[in-house]
Amino acid sequence: MQKSTVGMKTLTLKRLALVGCAAAVALCGCSRQSASITLAGSTAFQPFAEKLAEQYMAAHPDIGITVQGGGSAVGIQSALSGAAQIGMADLLELPAEAQALTSVVVARDGIALVVHPANPVTNLALAQARAIFSGTLRNWKDVGGADQPITVVSREAGSGTRASFEKLIGVVKLSPDALVQDSSGTIRETVINDQRAVGYLSHGLVNDKLKMLQVDDQECSTDKVIAGTYSLVRPIFLLTKGAPEGLAKAFIGYILSTNGQQCIQRNGLIPAQ
Amino acid sequence: MKARAEKLAQRILLVIALSAISSLILIALFIFKEGTPIMVKMGLRRFLFSSEWEPQAGLFGIYPMIVASLWVTLGAMLIGAPLGIAGAIFLNEFVPKTVLRIVKPAIELLAGIPSVVYGFIGVMVLAPLIRNHLGGPGLSILAAAVILGVMILPTVISISTDAIGAVPNSYREGALALGATRWQAVHMVILKAARSGIIASIILAMGRAIGETMAVIMVAGNTVKLPHSVLNSARTLTATIAFEMASATGRHREALFAIGVVLFVIIMLLNSFATVILRGRTTRA
Amino acid sequence: MRLVSPKWTQRIAVGVLGAATLATLLILLFIIVFVLEKGLRTICWNFLFTDPQDMGRAGGIFPTLIGTLLLPLLALAVALPLGVGTAVYLTEYTREGRLTRIIRFGTDCLAGIPSIIFGLFGFIFFVTILKMGWCLLAGGLTLAIMILPTIIRTTEEAIRAVPYSYREVSFSLGATRWATVVKVVLPNALPGIVTGVMLSIGRCIGETAAVIFTAGQALHLPHSVFDSVRTMSVHFYILAREGISAKNAYGTAAVLIISILLLNVTTYWLMHRFIGRRT
Numbered sequence: 001m002q003k004s005t006v007g008m009k010t011l012t013l014k015r016l017a018l019v020g021c022a023a024a025v026a027l028c029g030c031s032r033q034s035a036s037i038t039l040a041g042s043t044a045f046q047p048f049a050e051k052l053a054e055q056y057m058a059a060h061p062d063i064g065i066t067v068q069g070g071g072s073a074v075g076i077q078s079a080l081s082g083a084a085q086i087g088m089a090d091l092l093e094l095p096a097e098a099q100a101l102t103s104v105v106v107a108r109d110g111i112a113l114v115v116h117p118a119n120p121v122t123n124l125a126l127a128q129a130r131a132i133f134s135g136t137l138r139n140w141k142d143v144g145g146a147d148q149p150i151t152v153v154s155r156e157a158g159s160g161t162r163a164s165f166e167k168l169i170g171v172v173k174l175s176p177d178a179l180v181q182d183s184s185g186t187i188r189e190t191v192i193n194d195q196r197a198v199g200y201l202s203h204g205l206v207n208d209k210l211k212m213l214q215v216d217d218q219e220c221s222t223d224k225v226i227a228g229t230y231s232l233v234r235p236i237f238l239l240t241k242g243a244p245e246g247l248a249k250a251f252i253g254y255i256l257s258t259n260g261q262q263c264i265q266r267n268g269l270i271p272a273q
Numbered sequence: 274m275k276a277r278a279e280k281l282a283q284r285i286l287l288v289i290a291l292s293a294i295s296s297l298i299l300i301a302l303f304i305f306k307e308g309t310p311i312m313v314k315m316g317l318r319r320f321l322f323s324s325e326w327e328p329q330a331g332l333f334g335i336y337p338m339i340v341a342s343l344w345v346t347l348g349a350m351l352i353g354a355p356l357g358i359a360g361a362i363f364l365n366e367f368v369p370k371t372v373l374r375i376v377k378p379a380i381e382l383l384a385g386i387p388s389v390v391y392g393f394i395g396v397m398v399l400a401p402l403i404r405n406h407l408g409g410p411g412l413s414i415l416a417a418a419v420i421l422g423v424m425i426l427p428t429v430i431s432i433s434t435d436a437i438g439a440v441p442n443s444y445r446e447g448a449l450a451l452g453a454t455r456w457q458a459v460h461m462v463i464l465k466a467a468r469s470g471i472i473a474s475i476i477l478a479m480g481r482a483i484g485e486t487m488a489v490i491m492v493a494g495n496t497v498k499l500p501h502s503v504l505n506s507a508r509t510l511t512a513t514i515a516f517e518m519a520s521a522t523g524r525h526r527e528a529l530f531a532i533g534v535v536l537f538v539i540i541m542l543l544n545s546f547a548t549v550i551l552r553g554r555t556t557r558a
Numbered sequence: 559m560r561l562v563s564p565k566w567t568q569r570i571a572v573g574v575l576g577a578a579t580l581a582t583l584l585i586l587l588f589i590i591v592f593v594l595e596k597g598l599r600t601i602c603w604n605f606l607f608t609d610p611q612d613m614g615r616a617g618g619i620f621p622t623l624i625g626t627l628l629l630p631l632l633a634l635a636v637a638l639p640l641g642v643g644t645a646v647y648l649t650e651y652t653r654e655g656r657l658t659r660i661i662r663f664g665t666d667c668l669a670g671i672p673s674i675i676f677g678l679f680g681f682i683f684f685v686t687i688l689k690m691g692w693c694l695l696a697g698g699l700t701l702a703i704m705i706l707p708t709i710i711r712t713t714e715e716a717i718r719a720v721p722y723s724y725r726e727v728s729f730s731l732g733a734t735r736w737a738t739v740v741k742v743v744l745p746n747a748l749p750g751i752v753t754g755v756m757l758s759i760g761r762c763i764g765e766t767a768a769v770i771f772t773a774g775q776a777l778h779l780p781h782s783v784f785d786s787v788r789t790m791s792v793h794f795y796i797l798a799r800e801g802i803s804a805k806n807a808y809g810t811a812a813v814l815i816i817s818i819l820l821l822n823v824t825t826y827w828l829m830h831r832f833i834g835r836r837t
Contacts, residue, residue, distance in 0.1 A: 038691065051612070051613070054611075054612075057778075066692075066774065066776035066778075066786045068692060068774055068776070069775070070519040070520060073519075073520030073522070074519045077519075077522060081686060083685065083691055084691075097522070156495075156516045157328050157329055157517065158521065173327075176497070177498060178496060179412060179494040179495060179506050180494075180496060180497065180508065180516070181495065182490070183799070184800075185801050186799050188800075188801055189396075189799065189800070189801040190412070193396070193400070194404065194410065194411065197410075278734070278736065279734055279735055279736055282735075282736045283647075286651050287647060289643030289644055289647065290643065290647035291661070292643075292644060292706065293640075293644060293664050293665045293710060294664030296703045297664045297667055297671075298664075299683075300675065300676075300679045303682060303683060304675065304678070304679065356582050357582070359574070360575075360578055360579040362575055363572075363578070364579060367572055367575065367576070376583070378822065378826060379583075380582070380583075382822045383586045383589070383590075385818040385822065386590075386764065386814075387763070387766060387794070387811075387814055388764065388766065389766050389794055389795040389798070390794065390811050390814065390815070393794075393799075393807070393811070394593075396798075423589075426585075426586070454567070455572075456572065457564060457567075459571075460571075477670070480672075483672070484670075484673065484674065485672070486672065486673065486766075487766045487795065491799065511672060511767075514674050514675075514678060515674055515767055515771075518677075529678075530678070533675055536672060536675060537675060540672065541670075543670065544666055544667050544669075545663075547666075548663065
């Protein structure tokens with residue numbers, strides 16, 4: 001009896017090993033997709049890149065496009081290191097190390113100041129926004145709101161949105177009390193959940209659970225950005241090492257095509273031209 | 274022929290057996306190689322004890338994060354350890370063994386729930402509670418401590434239960450025969466005998482709390498500032514690595530690796546401590 | 559003179575300890591009920607087996623289900639032979655000494671390393687230096703190192719629990735050490751090994767930090783080990799944190815919790831079956 005069970009167990013063991021090997025072989029044996037590229041970087045552009053990739057892959061089913069977040073600095077780094085074929089960056093101006101990369105502006109993007117819908121404040125002067133984000137103006141009542149402290153919500157160091165935003169409103173040093181979140185979506189969720197919060201994110205990512213503030217009496221909308229009256233605007237770059245080739249070139253071409261630009265505009269970004 | 278095959282098997286197994294330790298060495302080498310230069314350049318004291326963390330300006334002081342990690346971890350221990358140990362005692366000594374046999378696996382099951390789920394519940398349930406009733410931004414040290422305290426419960430209960438269960442029955446019977454109540458037997462005899470196992474469980478849980486990343490990122494608010502109260506938002510060592518690792522270059526990257534070195538050393542110290550305590554127990558037994 | 563009689567101290571102690579235990583159980587119950595209550599309704603055939611659309615806002619979670627299946631499998635394919643081999647060496651092929659102490663200490667330390675450090679290492683070593691990019695392979699190898707200590711520990715314990723007499727019988731029949739290990743020791747230690755495997759799978763499924771930095775977060779089916787994948791934990795993290803879809807986030811969390819439940823139940827069932835058969 002003992003012997004037979006032992007035998008059976010050996011068999012199970014062998015079978016387990018076999019299954020493992022088979023799985024490994026199947027994984028390795030499967031050929032790479034005929035073509036695939038990775039985009040990485042700006043979390044502000046990430047959702048749009050994903051949407052564009054989805055559309056592009058629907059038209060070209062044999063192609064794989066992977067979109068990875070991480071922030072603009074990641075976009076520059078991964079394009080330089082080759083971890084991604086295309087880097088995404090949403091900086092006002094590209095840093096020195098990105099000069100080695102080929103860059104193309106694929107869209108422009110307004111940065112919206114957002115608060116909880118229950119917040120009575122509707123407009124901030126640029127100077128007030130600067131004071132709030134620098135940490136010198138700390139109560140909503142000073143800008144016409146309720147008497148409660150302001151919770152400043154910002155992006156992490158290395159974020160293109162943060163770098164652009166700080167440059168645009170003139171913040172030299174962010175308030176040390178600011179909550180820090182690592183993506184546009186998280187900023188949105190934090191502000192949605194907190195009546196005292198104020199944050200900033202890409203205009204295209206604002207939804208109806210948030211209230212956009214006017215800046216210097218100008219609302220953040222596609223029209224105002226194109227007209228040039230809304231001031232918080234930055235470009236979105238796609239970066240490649242050398243001139244884009246093959247699939248990277250084709251995909252960037254698609255984004256710049258009428259179809260691609262329409263998709264971008266439909267989803268709330270401003271076309272490149 | 275057979276002997277030769279045996280020899281070969283032994284050699285191969287030896288090489289395999291070195292895989293864990295070589296992975297550890299590889300990881301340590303990498304992290305130390307990348308992380309120590311900046312500590313040397315800046316001076317260890319300035320790196321550890323200055324409060325300015327502004328990577329863009331080239332300022333790397335991790336004191337606020339060390340303090341945040343300590344507060345969060347201590348808070349988690351204050352919540353998790355008493356609850357966990359009380360649970361372990363109660364389940365071992367005051368209820369029938371069948372209850373323990375059902376409840377212990379159920380609690381261990383909770384160790385398997387992804388930390389992001391705990392973190393999300395922290396954001397949705399705990400942070401608003403704190404914000405509305407105690408003040409502050411809600412996403413805070415307190416929220417992180419409570420969530421981590423709950424997360425370490427399975428570790429504490431599981432290891433403490435084993436330690437208490439390993440106390441020979443004769444100890445219990447001896448104490449009871451002398452006329453002690455169950456509680457007297459527990460706190461005078463059993464807890465003393467199981468002490469090292471319980472302490473080890475706390476140390477290991479502490480390691481888990483210091484090392485936890487995702488849940489803390491979600492609930493702690495991540496402000497880089499020396500915290501003044503548990504209602505302040507703060508950023509831990511692990512959160513800083515996770516936040517900035519992908520985008521960091523040059524000195525900034527070195528600084529993140531240096532944080533890795535600090536974490537690595539803390540964990541090593543804790544683990545060595547736990548190992549010594551546990552070994553002390555086995556040699557004595 | 560005591561203020562409180564021992565009998566009363568006993569009652570108070572039982573009350574306090576009982577309350578603490580109850581509180582623990584209630585907290586844990588709350589977490590499970592909270593997630594299942596919000597997520598169960600979302601789970602259906604379509605949710606599990608269709609592709610996500612619009613970044614997970616609509617559609618199902620099929621690719622993440624596959625990612626969650628493949629990643630632990632790959633990690634195990636690497637860690638299982640190494641872990642079992644180490645345990646066999648420690649228990650069957652060497653005497654206790656400095657080497658075994660070093661190996662054990664190394665294993666313990668590896669077990670305590672925070673997952674973010676594994677992520678940091680995996681990102682720099684596999685993703686960047688070995689130029690794998692974010693992919694299944696980089697994630698699998700990183701997780702393999704992470705679960706190695708668990709496999710070693712559980713296997714070692716299981717092997718130690720195999721009575722020495724089994725080995726003696728095998729040796730006396732003329733079997734070599736290797737044959738004894740393969741035919742007698744390991745089969746009898748199988749339940750313990752299976753437990754270790756299950757624990758490791760659980761750890762892989764629940765891991766987020768190390769996975770996001772090594773396997774990436776691509777939301778489509780992988781075609782080879784060099785493709786990026788997204789596991790359910792990462793998917794949940796992204797859906798919940800970016801506020802993409804609370805409904806699908808809860809659905810994913812519920813699937814995660816149910817998987818872990820099933821994993822645990824299976825483990826216990828297997829263990830009892832094996833133990834039952836042996837006695």
